[in-house]
Amino acid sequence: MDEFLLSKVRLGIVAALLSNEWMSFAALAENTQATGGNLGAHLAKLVEAGYVEEEKLFVSRRPQSRYRLTRRGRDAFLAHVKQLQSFLQGVS
Amino acid sequence: MEPADAREHLEMAERIVAASTRELSMRYAAPFFVVWGLASGTVCLIYQLIATGIAPPWTQWIGVGLLALAVVFSAVYGRISSKSACGLTFLQREFLNVLWIAMCVAFVVNVGGWNIFPLFAVSAVWAVAASIVLFYIGLHENRRALAGGIVLVGSIVVGNFMPSIVGYVLAAGFYIGYAGFGIAELLARV
Numbered sequence: 001m002d003e004f005l006l007s008k009v010r011l012g013i014v015a016a017l018l019s020n021e022w023m024s025f026a027a028l029a030e031n032t033q034a035t036g037g038n039l040g041a042h043l044a045k046l047v048e049a050g051y052v053e054e055e056k057l058f059v060s061r062r063p064q065s066r067y068r069l070t071r072r073g074r075d076a077f078l079a080h081v082k083q084l085q086s087f088l089q090g091v092s
Numbered sequence: 093m094e095p096a097d098a099r100e101h102l103e104m105a106e107r108i109v110a111a112s113t114r115e116l117s118m119r120y121a122a123p124f125f126v127v128w129g130l131a132s133g134t135v136c137l138i139y140q141l142i143a144t145g146i147a148p149p150w151t152q153w154i155g156v157g158l159l160a161l162a163v164v165f166s167a168v169y170g171r172i173s174s175k176s177a178c179g180l181t182f183l184q185r186e187f188l189n190v191l192w193i194a195m196c197v198a199f200v201v202n203v204g205g206w207n208i209f210p211l212f213a214v215s216a217v218w219a220v221a222a223s224i225v226l227f228y229i230g231l232h233e234n235r236r237a238l239a240g241g242i243v244l245v246g247s248i249v250v251g252n253f254m255p256s257i258v259g260y261v262l263a264a265g266f267y268i269g270y271a272g273f274g275i276a277e278l279l280a281r282v
Contacts, residue, residue, distance in 0.1 A: 001093065011101055015108040020181045031108065081105060084098045091095045 001087075002080040004049050009034050009042045014051060014077045017069040022055070024066050043067065051076055116183055116232035120173045121191075122277035124166060129271025131162040132222070133263040136215045140259020143211070183232070190228050194221040215262045216251070219244045222270050236276045243269030 005011045012032040017023055023031070029039050046052040051073030055066050069077075118125075135155035141147035180188070198221035202214045209217060223244040230238030247265025251258040 006093065006101075008101060008104065011105055012108055015105040018109055019183065021185065022180075077105075081102065084102050087093070087098050088095060088102070 001083050002076050004045065004051060005076065005080040007042060009038060010046055011077075011080070013039070013042060013046060013067075014069060014073055017052065017067060018074065018077060020068070022066045022068045024064060028067065046073065049073075116187055116229055116234065117181070118229065118234070118237075118277040120180075120184075121187075122274045123169060125274025126271050126278070127162050127165050127274075128222075129266050129269070129274060131158045132215070132218060133266035133271065134158055136212070136259045136263035136266060139211055139215075140257065140263065143259060144256075187228065191225050194224045197221065212251070212258045212262060215259070216248050219248055219262060219265055222266070226269070226273060236273055236280075240269040240273035243272070 005014060009032055012034070013028060016028060016031040025036075025039070025043075028034075028043070029036060032039065034042070043052060043054070047054050047067075050070060052067050053070050055068075057064055057066065135158060138147060138151055138155045142149055142152060198218050202209065202217055206214075223241040226237045226241035226244065230241055244265045247261050247269065251261035251265075254261055
């Protein structure tokens with residue numbers, strides 16, 4: 001299984017980004033129910049792994065970050081879900 | 093990893109994906125419906141008033157001006173919204189494609205078929221395109237959009253049997269079905 005996606009928060013981030021072109025930090029926090037610090041740390045790991053792309057921009061003169069899933073992240077998520085499903089099938 | 097953890101992970105991922113793909117959020121689009129519904133309804137109203145001799149022919153330019161304002165609003169609002177950090181979902185992108193295709197086809201048909209469609213038929217074609225957009229939103233679990241689409245189609249059917257006041261009927265369809273849907277979406281957000 002994908003070690004980056006074994007974390008529930010990171011899996012939640014990738015799942016949320018799967019159906020969005022871009023998501024802001026605030027939207028991701030709302031979606032994953034993670035605290036700011038925790039979300040930031042997990043996002044940094046996903047960016048480092050190349051699963052998520054980060055873009056910094058100014059909205060109404062205030063700095064904001066937005067995120068989107070990379071092809072690598074999408075493939076990793078789909079493979080991870082498939083592995084979880086086969087794991088559960090093997091158990092039952 | 094324990095089976096219970098794996099199941100929990102899978103369920104959580106499925107829940108998040110399902111939540112974002114099931115419902116088509118109208119957060120950004122609602123003002124478009126209000127503006128275009130009001131403009132289209134008022135144009136129908138003006139042409140009916142002209143047809144019945146209540147308003148002078150030059151008032152048709154008010155309608156043209158309103159449609160131009162709606163175009164300007166759409167361009168400005170669309171530009172402001174696109175600068176937001178929070179992007180569109182893929183479902184919203186698909187909806188926008190349906191919206192633009194329906195409205196562009198209606199516009200081209202209206203402009204290109206001016207010898208085929210008499211005065212109020214142009215509004216009816218516009219209402220058909222608008223109802224397709226609303227029904228598409230309705231398919232994504234939005235009953236307000238379904239109701240709006242039914243009102244618009246209903247206004248064409250009712251208008252057919254009331255030729256002397258067809259402009260009023262189509263205007264009511266746009267006000268209630270299209271602008272009303274936008275207002276209901278804005279109120280639902282509050």
